[in-house]
Amino acid sequence: MKEGPDIARVAALIGDPARANMLTALMVGKALTATELAAEAGVTSQTASTHLAKLDGGNLLRVRKQGRHKYFSLATDDVAAVLEGLMGLAAKSGHLRTRTGPRDASLRKARVCYNHLAGDMGIRMFDSFHGRGFLVLEREALRLTSEGAEFVAGFGIDLDKLAAQKSPLCKECLDWSARRSHLAGSLGRALLSRIEALGWAKRDPDSRAVIFTQRGEAAFARQLAVATV
Amino acid sequence: MKEGPDIARVAALIGDPARANMLTALMVGKALTATELAAEAGVTSQTASTHLAKLDGGNLLRVRKQGRHKYFSLATDDVAAVLEGLMGLAAKSGHLRTRTGPRDASLRKARVCYNHLAGDMGIRMFDSFHGRGFLVLEREALRLTSEGAEFVAGFGIDLDKLAAQKSPLCKECLDWSARRSHLAGSLGRALLSRIEALGWAKRDPDSRAVIFTQRGEAAFARQLAVATV
DNA sequence: CAGATGGTTCGATTAGGGTCGAACTATGAA
DNA sequence: TTCATAGTTCGACCCTAATCGAACCATCTG
Known part of the structure; x- marks a missing residue:
């Protein structure tokens, strides 16, 4: 007991x-x-x-x-992960704090989860990375392959700087809206800030929503969330 | 807000x-x-x-x-997953309910987590399955490959019966002792009960520990947790 | 049927903890 | 130094919710 x-x-x-x-x-x-x-x-x-x-x-x-x-x-990211898990349970038992409004849809589409991209678009990016062999699931959590590193560097991310941090580079995080994984960890954070720096999207100051511009979303689909099926 | x-x-x-x-x-x-x-x-x-x-x-x-x-x-398994996550946070902040005793070590080695195998041995099995290509991480969570299905069937598990259940076949679950994934879902459950049926191990009636016999642990290492590195 | 056991409902008690007003410390700005 | 703002500590209040005793249903056994 x-x-x-x-x-x-x-x-x-x-x-x-x-x-x-x-x-x-x-x-x-x-x-x-x-x-x-x-x-x-x-x-x-x-x-x-x-x-x-x-x-x-x-x-x-x-x-x-x-x-x-x-x-x-x-x-830590673990705390965020547990919070997301709790949100999942709460959502399933039907206790949303607010009625499903217009903003809710945008939250489902793209939102920020402890500084990395979550929601539909986050999942699409994660799936695409996985399908293109950029990420592999290994004994020690998630690993970025050399192809992945090359791609990410080409996208304008300084991997050496990330590696210098002590927090893990790649991590999975479970969505509460969909029940699937998206990319967390310092790489996840770097990708989101790069997306913002490129002007593809910006955060809604009043919520967790991430709002993509039309051109930004198209570029995202072309480069980050390529379909692999 | x-x-x-x-x-x-x-x-x-x-x-x-x-x-x-x-x-x-x-x-x-x-x-x-x-x-x-x-x-x-x-x-x-x-x-x-x-x-x-x-x-x-x-x-x-x-x-x-x-x-x-x-x-x-x-x-659901989700509830169990959240509970494990909370255990992780609690363990990290140093608030164990009991002092680390002899039983604690066996809990870290092998224990039951909502009917599937967790702890070191659970992780080893999961890693091995993944390394041998039995499990792949796909957009829709974890998938059992055809090689995996063949192997599992050879191990004496009736996949058709499992497929008939509505609960998902494969799922990841995060350990609180190590911070890595092990196999949950109905397949995880079936594997553990098969392990028990084979007499490889039995559950400690007073705790969550799973105690392997010597021969059972050897057989486990030979068949289920083959090193792939 | 009676007896026993598993589980629930009700009411009363109690304790723990969230809340704020007020007073206090610390840092920065003019 | 004087004022303003950020944050903390203390004390008092209040309210929720956990707890148990007692009485009450439901189901099985003999």
Whole structure:
């Protein structure tokens, strides 16, 4: 009856509405300050402070002090993955927080998941990469093949800089809208920021949606999400 | 500030210690009755009843009535996956419920995760299957190749019977001890029960550990977890 | 039928934790 | 230095939800 790690602590941390709002807000990948998160959660700054201390104590957040500001972000990709998993369960049991509106469709199509591309387009890119042999599933998670490295470099991504980081290069992440994998990890992040730098898409400032321009979407389909079937 | 599914509800369900104990107990994959779960959680049958009703209402459980008994099991593999994810976070933040004891090592080596094999040996089998081309990662999750099907059939598993079930055949599941994938889904379940039927291993009745016999472990290494490197 | 066991419902109690007002510290700007 | 803003700590309040005793249904056994 007492074996394995203590789920209840972590789940209870996520289980409070205010804290859940904060975590969801952090899913966009940006670091947010305490007051921003307070607004996001709809509570005063005092209560936000206690919440954030608890989340930090549970190792769910990464904290950086900058001047008189305190920036919070999700601790690791694993945390984001668990949050996505919970969203999947919640969505399946029919408890959406908002009625399906127009914005919901765009969220399903393309959104940001802890700084990498998720939603339909994220999945299409992942599938295409896999089909073209850029990514292979190996014992140690996902690996970028040499062909993949070449392609990615040609797309304008500095792999050496990514390799210097300690966070894993490639990782799978499971979507809550579809139930399939998309690319996470530092490469996933780099790809999204490259897409933004190319002007193919930009993020909706008020939500997790990623909005592609017409030309951007076409270029995306031509280069990143080539059909392989 | 209000987009996507409502995490807090689900997380709060898991966040109560009693309910978390119940869910953890169900991770072995067996269906348990209400009183068994009450004992597992350390509460009276009345409170267990209310807890189980809530878990069921949150679509986390599957319920079957059999005579005067009520059998509970986890609703889907997704639920198990999220629970494993939470265990990973909890383990990383150092909050193990029990001190690392002798049993802990055996749990890391081989344990049951919602009826399929997890732990080191589960990962080795998964890697081997993948390396031998029995499993490929496709857009629609994991697929068993024809070579894989042939092998599995030769191992004494009736694939037609599995295909008749509506639950997915192959699925990945992430370990909390290692951070790697092992095989879930109905095929994962079938493999484990075949391993038990062959007398290679049997489950520890008091925990999630799976204990292999010497001969069983050798046979496992020879047939299921062949090194491919 | 009676007796026993599994499970549920109700009500009352209680404790834990989220919340905010107010006072306090720390950093930056003028 | 003075003011403003970001964040924390403390105390008090309040409310939800977990818990159990007791009574109640349902199902199986003899």
